[in-house]
Amino acid sequence: MNSRMQGYCCLAAAMALVGSxxxxxxxxxxxxxxxxATALRFALALPCxxxxxxxxxxxxxxxxxxxxxxxAAQAIAGSVGYTALLIAGLQRTSAVDGGIxxxxxxxxxxxxxxxxxxxxxxxxxxAAIAAAAFGVWLMTRHAADDGGGxxxxxxxxxxxxVLCEGLFILxxxxxxxxxxxxxxxxxxxxxxxxxxxxxxxxxxxxxxxxPGPALAATAYYALVPxxxxxxxxxxxxxxxxxxxxxxxxxxxxxAAVALAAGLLGETLAGQQLAGMxxxxxxxxxxxxxxxxxxxxxx
Numbered sequence: 001m002n003s004r005m006q007g008y009c010c011l012a013a014a015m016a017l018v019g020s021x022x023x024x025x026x027x028x029x030x031x032x033x034x035x036x037a038t039a040l041r042f043a044l045a046l047p048c049x050x051x052x053x054x055x056x057x058x059x060x061x062x063x064x065x066x067x068x069x070x071x072a073a074q075a076i077a078g079s080v081g082y083t084a085l086l087i088a089g090l091q092r093t094s095a096v097d098g099g100i101x102x103x104x105x106x107x108x109x110x111x112x113x114x115x116x117x118x119x120x121x122x123x124x125x126x127a128a129i130a131a132a133a134f135g136v137w138l139m140t141r142h143a144a145d146d147g148g149g150x151x152x153x154x155x156x157x158x159x160x161x162v163l164c165e166g167l168f169i170l171x172x173x174x175x176x177x178x179x180x181x182x183x184x185x186x187x188x189x190x191x192x193x194x195x196x197x198x199x200x201x202x203x204x205x206x207x208x209x210x211p212g213p214a215l216a217a218t219a220y221y222a223l224v225p226x227x228x229x230x231x232x233x234x235x236x237x238x239x240x241x242x243x244x245x246x247x248x249x250x251x252x253x254x255a256a257v258a259l260a261a262g263l264l265g266e267t268l269a270g271q272q273l274a275g276m277x278x279x280x281x282x283x284x285x286x287x288x289x290x291x292x293x294x295x296x297x298x
Contacts, residue, residue, distance in 0.1 A: 013075055015255060018101060024217040032211075036208065048188055059183070074168050078171075078188065095259075099256025100135065103252065108162050133281050
């Protein structure tokens, strides 16, 4: 197997693990409150990232006060906000809907850049955002047709999680000094643990029963997708072009939906399948538009 094919396999495996976090979060949601579960996730992941830092000889960056504040905001949005809202949303909606909505991340990131950074979107970007919005609307319509008020609230919470992750990406671009991926993951885990542990005090975790399946799913989330997914993604990204790596992110919602149907026994309605098709089509349009922009640039 050549280096590029190895890269493809690593990227595909990494995105399959990302998709599996939806199923893991659904199991976590049945037994643990969001912030307590988030704190446990980072408490398990942080020592692993610290060990990887020590083994690789990596060092934490020297940053000014502004960049440290941006990293703290990233942790609140992308680490704590994303995980807690995802778990809270999956307490109220299906993992199938959750997986499809998570697939809108590239489109949400593009929309945030347009709204907050004033970037001028191309026709392909606008069409992609519209297609993704239509896909999410199909799922909310499906929830309403089923009388699922809780599903509508759950879908909104998961969309909030996607917005948090989009803000994470935006804030990362505002750093004056680029932070290496391993150092960034370690900082996010440390800050995520601190912020989520503080927020979990409102959930009085010392009074909770800790069911085995939820704890096992939290450990899986922390060690396999968080740490293992990091290693697989960057091992794959080192072997292929950046544009090729970006295309593999579309596998995450597909994996989430397939695992939700296969492992949790959730059914796929026609509107949900149509919504997923719209989201995947939107991501493809965004990728095509980005390639045309790069090709047209001097």
